[in-house]
Ligand code: HEM
């Protein structure tokens with residue numbers, strides 16, 4: 001089928017640039033346009049999820065003041081907030097957005113291998129988002145089962161949205177998985193089979209490595225979610241008993257017998273844990289490139305970084321039951337899953353050391369992308385350390401389902417990837433739009449977001465230790481909590497509203513840049529990777545004009561002694577510049 | 588400095604390092620067309636789907652409190668007055684395995700650019716696939732007429748019907764999609780569609796990969812569902 005595609009064609013014959021507005025920007029098969037469509041849609045739903053978190057915080061901070069938030073709404077907000085943030089925002093933005101934009105450009109291809117399928121992927125994703133949004137407005141509202149959708153309660157009377165809400169949620173997830181599969185197959189095949197000449201795997205920028213391995217994780221993990229969604233749909237609509245045991249629900253026997261709720265948990269977390277890394281690995285990759293570029297130094301331990309990504313990806317499939325310690329399991333299993341969980345900390349720590357060592361004695365430019373990248377190192381170390389607590393069975397049991405867990409996963413998979421998203425948008429904005437943004441405004445955005453999120457999540461660790469449970473609408477009269485816990489909650493809410501408001505700076509900056517921003521240099525950060533070396537700026541359809549680039553070195557030749565510039569782009573031939581520290585060529 | 592070495596493949600270091608170098612060489616990891624690489628990756632993903640289904644089935648079969656029906660009785664068929672266990676399933680399996688054979692021949696004829704034979708062999712494969720699906724439909728209606736439903740089962744555990752309809756249904760959808768896919772490719776082979784595009788018949792093999800995969804999955808379903 002390779003004849004329909006043109007990802008590695010040297011000359012662009014028999015290929016016509018799309019010329020009408022519709023083919024260029026709507027039904028586009030260009031990976032860059034699809035990336036932007038994915039990005040905008042993801043950010044749009046992300047804003048909904050942010051709004052929902054603000055509502056939850058209002059309730060938690062000022063429990064008696066907001067009468068339009070009742071317990072049912074609260075559970076719906078929690079569920080949709082979590083699900084949207086994890087899947088419809090971060091997964092879609094990292095893989096559909098950055099994956100689409102960067103893979104062909106960084107690998108030196110003209111496009112994804114099957115552009116038409118790539119386009120379908122976006123439209124299916126949009127459909128899944130539409131179904132999701134519709135679920136807010138159906139009778140009974142969206143589901144309130146928690147983003148983990150655990151049965152029996154997800155489909156039992158009494159849970160909000162038990163009629164149409166959960167149905168649409170499951171359908172939307174299934175559509176999302178189809179969309180992801182169509183895109184993911186493209187990303188993986190493009191990386192494996194359509195790189196330009198000289199671009200060996202061991203010369204690829206770490207961004208591509210992170211996105212590539214994350215996509216493989218997705219292709220192997222989403223099946224478990226798909227299967228559990230199908231089985232739950234049947235339990236709901238056909239009254240099968242895959243997950244539903246014989247229970248009495250609000251005094252009535254709903255007629256289920258003999259199903260296994262624990263089976264759902266296994267399937268869900270067999271997807272759910274790799275999902276954490278589907279979000280984290282692209283962030284690892286992107287942040288590596290930001291750090292190296294803005295510190296003017298090669299990434300420390302490139303090969304180790306690649307192997308760490310692969311190792312983390314592999315290990316992420318054998319740790320899932322650390323989310324189920326409280327569900328109860330054979331102590332040997334608990335031991336096994338605790339051990340594997342702690343083993344993941346090794347490659348992860350290697351990565352963190354290497355980021356810090358990349359900064360060591362670098363020529364650090366504290367531009368906006370770099371601030372976000374360094375901020376990520378802080379929040380990620382922070383969230384990673386609390387993960388060590390939760391990975392141990394005995395420590396997890398009392399901490400499970402408390403605010404300590406909420407603090408942990410927000411630091412590690414909420415704040416950290418979001419900081420990278422912002423850093424990466426600021427970094428690649430000039431390439432995508434050809435315009436510069438306002439640096440000062442960007443710095444304000446960073447500091448308010450970074451300090452604000454600490455103000456939100458640091459106190460939550462303490463609340464968790466004190467015993468404040470997660471997913472509670474209100475605490476009521478609780479003796480074991482000091483009265484001051486409520487003050488802390490109010491303070492957290494104020495910080496959260498502050499952080500939410502600070503995101504306006506980002507949007508103002510970007511709109512200002514589009515309308516009035518100065519034109520950017522084709523390579524404003526003096527970066528080495530291929531996307532900054534395109535003949536047109538921003539790159540046109542087909543990316544490379546007449547000739548595909550040829551790669552002669554790895555992606556990190558910064559500050560090579562004896563060369564006039566402090567960077568050597570990947571496509572500079574070996575006889576035009578010193579050899580640098582290539583890892584992908586001769587050994 | 589290194590492209591020549593990496594392309595030739597002959598001078599790679601021995602052991603694990605050579606393996607890594609080989610895999611990470613210039614441009615392509617696998618020396619196959621994109622479509623084929625993508626089909627392999629898709630099938631890997633699909634393997635995980637079917638594995639999850641089968642693991643789910645095994646797990647509910649263990650979890651349920653009601654007795655599991657005896658498959659050789661439930662799936663038995665009366666032929667000439669004798670009750671033959673698993674008769675229909677044996678025929679279905681035979682049909683599907685045969686279709687894998689005709690598919691393999693079609694791939695071979697495709698590479699020989701014998702368009703006529705390729706076409707007929709692919710049509711034969713598709714017909715065998717359609718036969719399989721219709722026998723499955725027959726089996727479904729037989730079970731339904733005996734009172735087996737996704738939510739209930741007169742012979743024992745309700746999960747029997749649930750998993751049976753779900754898994755064979757999902758597999759049957761794969762076969763149906765495969766039949767359509769094969770027919771599209773077959774007619775394109777016949778009307779010279781691929782001649783205009785460089786006369787490349789790799790697509791027949793790609794379709795064949797999918798078809799063999801669907802057969803292989805059936806073997807597992809057969810083993811876990813009917814023989815256990
Ligand atoms: C300013 C930003 C954010 C705020 C203020 C916020 C706030 C909250 C709150 C109040 C809860 C409910 C906790 C409870 O009552 O148990 C929650 C849950 C959650 N959040 Fe966030 N969040 C933010 C960003 C994010 C991001 C970026 C992610 C992405 C991973 C995320 C993922 C989740 C998840 C998975 C849950 C659990 C939902 C559930 O329990 O079903 N959040 N968040």
Ligand SMILES: [Cu+2]
Nearest residue numbers: 273276322323
């Ligand atoms: Cu986990």
